[in-house]
Amino acid sequence: MTRTDVIVIGGGIHGCCTALHLARRGLKPIVLEKNTVGRHASGVNAGGVRQLMRHTAEIPLSMAAMDAWERLDALLGPELAANCNFVGGVGQIGIAESAQELAWCRERVAEMRALGYDFEELIDADELKRLVPSVADICRGGIVSRRDGHANPFRTTQSFRLRAEQLGARILERTRVTGLEQGDGGWTVTTDRGTFGADIVVNCGGAWAWQAGAMVGEHFPKSHFASTLMVTSRMPHFIDPVVIGIDRVLSFKQTEAGTVVIGGGILGDPDLDAETAETVSDRMMESAATVYEFFPILRQATIVRTWAGLEALMPDVIPVIGPSRVASGLWHAFGFSGHGFQLGPIVGSVIADLIVDGVSPLPIAAFSPTRFTAEGKLRPPAQ
Amino acid sequence: MTHLQRESCELAIVGGGPAGLAAATLAAELGVETVLFDEQSAPGGQVYRNVEANAPRHDALAAILGGDYAGGLALVRAFRASGAAYEPESAVWQVAASGKVGVSRGGRAYLTRAQRVVLATGAMERPVPVPGWTLPGVMGAGAVQTLMKASGIVPDRPVVLAGCGPLLYLVAVQLVRANAPLVAVVDTSAATLAGTVRAALPLLPAFAGDLAKGLSWIATLKARRIPIHKGSRLVVEGTGRVEAVTFDSGGRRVRIATSLLLLHEGVIPNNQVTTSLRCKHVWNVAQAAWRPETDPFGATSSARVAVAGDGAGIGGARAAVHRGRLAALDAAFRLGRIGRDERDARARPERTALAREARLRAFLDRVYRPAEAVRPLDDDTLACRCEEVSAGELRGLIAEGFTDLNQLKSFSRCGMGQCQGRMCAGTVGRILAEGLATDMAAVGHYRLRIPVKPLPLAELAELGHADRNDKPVLEVADGDPSQRI
Ligand SMILES: Cc1cc2nc3c(=O)[nH]c(=O)nc-3n(C[C@H](O)[C@H](O)[C@H](O)COP(=O)(O)OP(=O)(O)OC[C@H]3O[C@@H](n4cnc5c(N)ncnc54)[C@H](O)[C@@H]3O)c2cc1C
Numbered sequence: 117m118t119r120t121d122v123i124v125i126g127g128g129i130h131g132c133c134t135a136l137h138l139a140r141r142g143l144k145p146i147v148l149e150k151n152t153v154g155r156h157a158s159g160v161n162a163g164g165v166r167q168l169m170r171h172t173a174e175i176p177l178s179m180a181a182m183d184a185w186e187r188l189d190a191l192l193g194p195e196l197a198a199n200c201n202f203v204g205g206v207g208q209i210g211i212a213e214s215a216q217e218l219a220w221c222r223e224r225v226a227e228m229r230a231l232g233y234d235f236e237e238l239i240d241a242d243e244l245k246r247l248v249p250s251v252a253d254i255c256r257g258g259i260v261s262r263r264d265g266h267a268n269p270f271r272t273t274q275s276f277r278l279r280a281e282q283l284g285a286r287i288l289e290r291t292r293v294t295g296l297e298q299g300d301g302g303w304t305v306t307t308d309r310g311t312f313g314a315d316i317v318v319n320c321g322g323a324w325a326w327q328a329g330a331m332v333g334e335h336f337p338k339s340h341f342a343s344t345l346m347v348t349s350r351m352p353h354f355i356d357p358v359v360i361g362i363d364r365v366l367s368f369k370q371t372e373a374g375t376v377v378i379g380g381g382i383l384g385d386p387d388l389d390a391e392t393a394e395t396v397s398d399r400m401m402e403s404a405a406t407v408y409e410f411f412p413i414l415r416q417a418t419i420v421r422t423w424a425g426l427e428a429l430m431p432d433v434i435p436v437i438g439p440s441r442v443a444s445g446l447w448h449a450f451g452f453s454g455h456g457f458q459l460g461p462i463v464g465s466v467i468a469d470l471i472v473d474g475v476s477p478l479p480i481a482a483f484s485p486t487r488f489t490a491e492g493k494l495r496p497p498a499q
Numbered sequence: 500m501t502h503l504q505r506e507s508c509e510l511a512i513v514g515g516g517p518a519g520l521a522a523a524t525l526a527a528e529l530g531v532e533t534v535l536f537d538e539q540s541a542p543g544g545q546v547y548r549n550v551e552a553n554a555p556r557h558d559a560l561a562a563i564l565g566g567d568y569a570g571g572l573a574l575v576r577a578f579r580a581s582g583a584a585y586e587p588e589s590a591v592w593q594v595a596a597s598g599k600v601g602v603s604r605g606g607r608a609y610l611t612r613a614q615r616v617v618l619a620t621g622a623m624e625r626p627v628p629v630p631g632w633t634l635p636g637v638m639g640a641g642a643v644q645t646l647m648k649a650s651g652i653v654p655d656r657p658v659v660l661a662g663c664g665p666l667l668y669l670v671a672v673q674l675v676r677a678n679a680p681l682v683a684v685v686d687t688s689a690a691t692l693a694g695t696v697r698a699a700l701p702l703l704p705a706f707a708g709d710l711a712k713g714l715s716w717i718a719t720l721k722a723r724r725i726p727i728h729k730g731s732r733l734v735v736e737g738t739g740r741v742e743a744v745t746f747d748s749g750g751r752r753v754r755i756a757t758s759l760l761l762l763h764e765g766v767i768p769n770n771q772v773t774t775s776l777r778c779k780h781v782w783n784v785a786q787a788a789w790r791p792e793t794d795p796f797g798a799t800s801s802a803r804v805a806v807a808g809d810g811a812g813i814g815g816a817r818a819a820v821h822r823g824r825l826a827a828l829d830a831a832f833r834l835g836r837i838g839r840d841e842r843d844a845r846a847r848p849e850r851t852a853l854a855r856e857a858r859l860r861a862f863l864d865r866v867y868r869p870a871e872a873v874r875p876l877d878d879d880t881l882a883c884r885c886e887e888v889s890a891g892e893l894r895g896l897i898a899e900g901f902t903d904l905n906q907l908k909s910f911s912r913c914g915m916g917q918c919q920g921r922m923c924a925g926t927v928g929r930i931l932a933e934g935l936a937t938d939m940a941a942v943g944h945y946r947l948r949i950p951v952k953p954l955p956l957a958e959l960a961e962l963g964h965a966d967r968n969d970k971p972v973l974e975v976a977d978g979d980p981s982q983r984i
């Protein structure tokens with residue numbers, strides 16, 4: 117049996133980042149990943165680094181994450197930071213086409229101001245046109261978060277992994293956790309490649325995280341979904357910001373290679389057991405239509421590939437971050453519900469703080485596992 | 500012009516080469532409602548491309564292409580008479596496990612629901628990634644033949660053919676007959692003449708015709724004084740475009756100047772659709788290629804889908820016909836047109852004929868083993884030409900600890916360009932297998948995703964017969980846009 121202080125289940129961005137921060141705090145974490153690092157959501161997502169239009173409970177985390185994105189050098193060192201291909205400051209823009217959407221934007225910005233946040237700004241049609249000259253005239257304005265941007269998801273996850281290893285963490289790929297048991301000497305973690313002992317276990321299992329919970333009798337929603345992306349052949353450079361729809365299914369950005377990655381909630385068919393997902397062309401129509409309605413230049417674009425990634429989905433679309441409600445020395449960080457890449461640099465640091473200092477410097481009460489019943493159902497919100 | 504967009508059919512056949520034509524003809528005869536989709540504008544596939552237009556001609560082109568080619572006409576005529584529906588100029592960009600076939604025709608895309616699908620998508624030329632292989636002026640031999648068949652275009656500048664396999668010699672002879680300036684043939688196969696003759700003897704007298712044809716091709720080249728070199732370690736030279744090819748021959752380095760170099764080391768199954776369907780594939784050692792695993796009727800591990808012809812493993816045009824018929828018999832059985840006994844009885848002669856073809860194939864596989872296409876690449880040779888990723892770059896990543904194809908792809912973008920890995924799949928797999936000191940079976944293959952052929956966004960936006968109600972419901976709390984997934 118291999119013994120260490122912390123075992124992290126899952127080599128996605130959150131597992132790697134958790135290991136990185138734990139190693140920074142002097143621990144010797146081992147990450148167990150059933151496939152390879154970044155094989156699932158963290159390596160195949162759209163790479164959007166978005167503070168814009170987030171659930172208000174996530175905003176403090178998201179703002180701290182944004183600071184970390186802008187200072188990746190400090191976290192990763194210059195070489196690994198550059199490897200992430202992070203492009204900040206281009207902005208993410210929610211585009212309003214209908215009067216109703218524009219009204220929602222106005223309300224949203226007012227709500228944010230009331231909460232003391234000023235990074236979301238209302239923009240009119242002229243400012244929209246200035247930021248994205250290629251936008252169609254039917255678009256009336258929207259809402260922008262100017263510091264936002266994008267990064268290369270696979271390379272970013274890889275960089276976090278390599279940095280964690282430089283700091284002394286171990287990452288074991290093709291190692292599947294099949295059992296968790298707590299005894300007097302701490303946790304015994306069973307895998308298909310031997311047994312591990314640890315004082316603490318962190319569950320960063322993504323779409324499969326509920327399974328790790330079930331191993332100790334702690335239940336969470338099993339729900340997950342497959343988010344689909346479509347990518348075009350290379351196009352001449354025409355847009356810098358990332359754009360998303362308000363009520364319409366839309367989200368896209370142009371990569372440095374010139375390809376356009378289109379997503380925004382197109383659903384695929386998940387297959388959790390086969391650990392993959394199928395894309396479904398019937399469901400791509402709507403966003404294909406929206407994309408070129410808003411950006412006539414894309415009328416000429418050709419789709420060369422589609423793919424889908426598996427992601428955990430909590431009914432309140434916010435993650436689970438915090439201590440287990442049934443066992444001591446077990447922590448959860450999963451359930452990012454489609455937008456956890458941006459939180460990549462921060463959640464692991466919160467978990468490390470919780471483990472080492474016992475407190476989180478950032479508010480995380482909303483993400484507590486205690487919001488679920490023993491059977492794993494979301495409790496109705498307290499009145 | 501808008502074309503009919505079929506909403507459904509019992510049997511969809513993808514590909515109108517010998518396998519698809521034979522499958523469609525027999526299935527229709529057995530009363531199955533059959534539609535054949537092919538991206539070409541006329542039936543025939545690779546081997547009998549454009550045969551209806553070319554074969555009846557009494558001009559030079561018919562003579563150039565030869566008698567075997569004209570023989571495809573009977574197959575096409577039977578198909579035309581069979582009652583199977585034919586959708587030409589229809590590129591199939593998806594086959595879903597549910598049987599939904601995505602078709603693009605005349606600038607419009609639509610979905611057809613098929614109860615069963617036979618993939619008869621044939622083969623593609625094996626890429627030969629020798630140093631300089633991406634220089635302009637380097638092409639596949641099959642690609643040049645395609646031009647001859649489709650439009651009667653013959654190279655008029657000096658051309659060298661290099662590689663191995665029957666198609667190499669067939670194209671050489673077709674070029675000579677067309678009076679193309681063929682400078683030389685460089686034969687890269689390791690087999691010696693004596694060895695080949697020894698291996699061929701057991702095939703007599705059964706395959707006397709085929710062997711005689713092979714000999715006659717060589718005789719034709721000899722008569723025209725076309726030099727045939729034995730060569731290995733090919734290098735393509737040139738700045739900006741091909742200027743010469745060099746190779747080892749008889750203990751020295753030979754250099755032949757040319758402005759057109761045709762590389763060919765055989766063909767490999769076109770397995771884009773089957774990998775997109777996650778069908779189980781096996782590594783075929785003798786043919787150095789992946790092929791979908793199939794039962795004796797061509798059925799794959801995907802419940803509604805069968806493969807027939809070269810797409811299921813290279814077998815040649817005659818075998819493709821029998822394999823097409825077997826797939827049709829099984830489709831007719833599964834769709835309730837014939838019973839199991841009838842299927843099996845009618846399958847017997849097809850199987851006997853296939854077993855016969857297999858003997859010839861085993862001989863060809865042995866004699867024409869690719870050598871240049873499977874030799875370790877030089878570090879600066881491009882493995883992926885679309886994204887310009889060199890073998891050395893991939894080796895560097897493997898040395899850093901990458902152990903799987905998806906990692907190499909995600910990191911370097913190899914296989915993510917315009918061809919989506921159709922060209923580099925085997926090469927990247929081989930570099931990984933070498934790096935990990937393991938075999939191809941352990942390394943696996945890319946999984947292609949739909950669309951298996953590039954699809955204009957505008958066509959997708961107006962997808963015909965799409966199911967607009969197919970929207971899974973997610974259990975999420977709120978309709979507020981900020982609660983988006
Ligand atoms: C297509 C798509 C597009 C997206 N776009 C964006 C975007 O633009 N912006 C954004 O912020 N977010 C985006 N997201 C969401 C984001 O990708 C995820 O929220 C984030 O990557 C989740 O990271 P993770 O580490 O929790 O999960 P994962 O990356 O899924 O990692 C979990 C890992 O745990 C491993 N694992 C699970 N169980 C076990 C076990 N028992 N033993 C060993 N290993 C195990 C899995 O193999 C997996 O590798 C997108 C997601 C998808 C799918």
Ligand SMILES: Cc1cc2nc3c(=O)[nH]c(=O)nc-3n(C[C@H](O)[C@H](O)[C@H](O)COP(=O)(O)OP(=O)(O)OC[C@H]3O[C@@H](n4cnc5c(N)ncnc54)[C@H](O)[C@@H]3O)c2cc1C
Pocket residue numbers: 513514515516517518519536537538539543544545546547589590591592619620621622623624641642644645666669766769807808809810814815816819951952
């Ligand atoms: C370039 C080339 C030239 C060849 N020339 C010869 C030759 O001259 N003589 C010889 O004996 N053998 C030749 N071969 C080998 C030959 O392909 C086979 O032995 C024989 O043609 C196999 O028949 P098939 O029915 O399996 O496939 P093919 O004859 O290859 O037919 C496949 C058909 O499917 C179509 N198709 C493929 N994918 C799609 C899609 N997604 N959507 C719509 N249609 C699709 C293709 O356009 C093609 O018409 C050639 C191979 C290649 C690659």
